[in-house]
Amino acid sequence: MKQLRECSIEELNEYCEQIRQKIIQTVSKNGGHLSSNVGAVELIVAMHYVFDIKNDPFIFDVSHQAYTHKLITDRWDRFDTLRELDGISGYTRPDESPYDYFVAGHSSTSISLAVGAAKAIALKGEQYKRVPVALIGDGSLSAGMVYEALNELGDRRYPVIIILNDNKMSISKPIGAISKFLSSAMAGDFYQKIKKTTEQILQYLPESATYMAKKFEESFKLITPGILFEELGIDYIGPIDGHNLESLIRAMQSAKGLKKPVIIHAQTLKGKGYEMAEGYYEKWHGVGPFDVASGEALKKGVSKNATTMYSEALMDLAKQHENVVGVTAAMPSGTGLSPLIQAYPNRFWDVAIAEQHAVTSMCAMAKEGFKPYITIYSTFLQRAYDQVIHDASILNLNVVFAIDRAGIVGEDGETHQGAFDISYLSVIPHMTLMAPRDEKAMHAAIRYSYKHQGPLAIRYPRGSFLSCDAFESKPFEYGKAQLLKEGDSKILLLGYGSGVGKAVATSKILSEKGIDAAIVDLRFAKPLDESLLISLALKYETWYVFSDSAKIGGVGSLLMALKEKNTLHVKIKTFEYDDAFITHGATHLVEDRLGITIEQLAGKILEDIE
Numbered sequence: 294m295k296q297l298r299e300c301s302i303e304e305l306n307e308y309c310e311q312i313r314q315k316i317i318q319t320v321s322k323n324g325g326h327l328s329s330n331v332g333a334v335e336l337i338v339a340m341h342y343v344f345d346i347k348n349d350p351f352i353f354d355v356s357h358q359a360y361t362h363k364l365i366t367d368r369w370d371r372f373d374t375l376r377e378l379d380g381i382s383g384y385t386r387p388d389e390s391p392y393d394y395f396v397a398g399h400s401s402t403s404i405s406l407a408v409g410a411a412k413a414i415a416l417k418g419e420q421y422k423r424v425p426v427a428l429i430g431d432g433s434l435s436a437g438m439v440y441e442a443l444n445e446l447g448d449r450r451y452p453v454i455i456i457l458n459d460n461k462m463s464i465s466k467p468i469g470a471i472s473k474f475l476s477s478a479m480a481g482d483f484y485q486k487i488k489k490t491t492e493q494i495l496q497y498l499p500e501s502a503t504y505m506a507k508k509f510e511e512s513f514k515l516i517t518p519g520i521l522f523e524e525l526g527i528d529y530i531g532p533i534d535g536h537n538l539e540s541l542i543r544a545m546q547s548a549k550g551l552k553k554p555v556i557i558h559a560q561t562l563k564g565k566g567y568e569m570a571e572g573y574y575e576k577w578h579g580v581g582p583f584d585v586a587s588g589e590a591l592k593k594g595v596s597k598n599a600t601t602m603y604s605e606a607l608m609d610l611a612k613q614h615e616n617v618v619g620v621t622a623a624m625p626s627g628t629g630l631s632p633l634i635q636a637y638p639n640r641f642w643d644v645a646i647a648e649q650h651a652v653t654s655m656c657a658m659a660k661e662g663f664k665p666y667i668t669i670y671s672t673f674l675q676r677a678y679d680q681v682i683h684d685a686s687i688l689n690l691n692v693v694f695a696i697d698r699a700g701i702v703g704e705d706g707e708t709h710q711g712a713f714d715i716s717y718l719s720v721i722p723h724m725t726l727m728a729p730r731d732e733k734a735m736h737a738a739i740r741y742s743y744k745h746q747g748p749l750a751i752r753y754p755r756g757s758f759l760s761c762d763a764f765e766s767k768p769f770e771y772g773k774a775q776l777l778k779e780g781d782s783k784i785l786l787l788g789y790g791s792g793v794g795k796a797v798a799t800s801k802i803l804s805e806k807g808i809d810a811a812i813v814d815l816r817f818a819k820p821l822d823e824s825l826l827i828s829l830a831l832k833y834e835t836w837y838v839f840s841d842s843a844k845i846g847g848v849g850s851l852l853m854a855l856k857e858k859n860t861l862h863v864k865i866k867t868f869e870y871d872d873a874f875i876t877h878g879a880t881h882l883v884e885d886r887l888g889i890t891i892e893q894l895a896g897k898i899l900e901d902i903e
């Protein structure tokens with residue numbers, strides 16, 4: 294394969310087509326982020342053509358759109374292992390390739406990384422030999438962290454190239470003034486025509502007139518999105534066609550020559566090159582395996598997932614109580630809030646990728662007497678941790694954190710696992726933690742949540758619960774657990790949330806071996822049901838904890854504290870996650886790697902008994 298820079302535009306376009314087909318074929322088999330990636334092919338090929346991957350930091354925001362970068366660098370042959378356990382990650386990972394500058398998965402970090410890299414480059418005296426290049430999408434431009442970075446960059450003026458991939462989509466249709474501003478009319482054809490006409494006139498005018506004409510063209514920037522960036526001290530180039538390699542290469546070369554902060558505004562079509570996905574389709578952002586010809590999903594979800602259960606339960610509550618409101622941070626379908634936003638557009642909002650704003654704005658609504666449901670993935674709530682403490686908990690406000698994707702999420706890997714919410718929330722005064730074990734319990738939890746006083750976190754998994762139908766569903770009562778079954782042995786299995794189903798399944802394996810374990814559904818991790826647990830300690834001396842969460846600060850450690858406080862004579866062993874980030878791959882394979890499948894857990898208990 295020739296070096297990119299030796300290729301003609303025709304050859305580069307051909308190469309883009311090969312890359313696009315490779316992405317479509319691979320994602321159709323493995324699943325992954327389709328429309329973001331096929332829409333960014335020319336952008337990334339042009340980046341590699343103009344900039345030096347061995348020298349210039351290539352920084353991909355979220356990096357879910359970086360498949361082309363992986364294919365160009367050193368991973369074409371391994372690309373069919375995309376998102377598989379021990380395979381290529383769906384995000385950039387420096388431990389996967391030296392060409393991946395930084396890890397990503399959470400949005401809007403790229404410009405801060407570029408500013409930091411630029412500072413380091415300047416301090417090392419490499420300022421004009423290396424330049425950070427950040428690729429960021431229009432959706433990711435809505436998060437506050439971007440403006441923290443632009444604020445400094447525009448002032449310090451380090452040479453940094455920002456490539457804005459504006460496909461007028463986040464996961465779903467983007468909301469907010471910034472996306473409206475980016476797609477303001479003047480950024481479209483009219484401005485391009487004026488620009489082209491100006492350039493044509495320029496060719497025939499004497500030098501002196503050129504200056505005036507240049508000023509005339511510059512003045513038009515005042516009515517393009519460029520004004521936002523130019524006023525912040527960031528030079529603006531665009532808007533340009535993000536699928537036209539010649540325009541992209543020319544823009545990137547001129548940006549590189551400016552040796553100052555520049556943003557290139559490239560307009561692309563999300564899903565470009567796979568017709569069914571071209572345009573504004575939320576469903577083609579993150580997909581499971583699908584048939585390329587028909588676009589049909591190959592794996593249909595069998596049982597109702599926890600997200601749908603939550604969505605239905607919240608809809609019931611919203612119908613009953615007008616003061617129920619809620620937000621999502623740019624994930625209306627992923628969190629199940631779409632039906633509520635449609636049914637009650639004045640009470641449920643998508644606030645864009647703005648988790649901190651989501652939390653704090655809902656705290657003001659709670660202060661005003663509303664009952665907000667802040668609906669957010671466990672991993673993305675990490676972005677608003679201070680707001681949970683500072684704005685929701687100190688005032689002991691009646692806000693509900695509906696924490697989706699709690700536990701192992703699978704192919705998204707380290708940056709997305711919902712491992713830490715129990716640990717990071719249980720330490721906050723006034724915070725209550727609870728978790729339903731199945732659909733009936735989800736409805737009961739949401740009914741309970743409405744009357745709960747103070748901040749309340751309800752966690753539930755990606756996908757569906759394991760069945761617990763054998764046991765009666767009871768209304769939730771503050772701090773109360775539910776003893777599901779007594780046992781003849783001295784063994785007690787304590788489940789929390791999705792862990793209850795695992796405890797139930799494990800107990801079935803034990804009973805086949807003649808071991809009759811008791812099972813308790815904790816229902817609350819904070820506060821624990823102290824009186825019940827003290828009484829159970831008298832009968833069951835060995836406790837096994839089932840919770841999809843990190844060990845440190847998790848349910849097991851909360852139980853250890855209760856044991857210490859009450860001098861309980863019990864041995865406690867938790868099956869929560871060790872102190873390590875959890876890799877990507879199908880959840881059941883990852884759990885097997887961690888040794889926490891039901892069969893493995895039953896085996897560990899049997900080993901202890903022997």
Ligand SMILES: Cc1ncc(C[n+]2csc(CCOP(=O)(O)OP(=O)(O)O)c2C)c(N)n1
Binds near residue numbers: 355357358399458462
């Ligand atoms: C902090 C954070 N919140 C939410 C998400 C979920 N998320 C992943 S990609 C995405 C949309 C990004 O849109 P854009 O930047 O326009 O990229 P595109 O997919 O359109 O190329 C969102 C909301 C995330 N990765 N990080």
Ligand SMILES: CC(=O)[C@@H](O)[C@H](O)COP(=O)(O)O
Binds near residue numbers: 464627755
């Ligand atoms: C890139 C990103 O962060 C999201 O697209 C995420 O992958 C969605 O996860 P779910 O598939 O669990 O909704």
Ligand SMILES: [Mg+2]
Binds near residue numbers: 430431432459460463
């Ligand atoms: Mg976008």
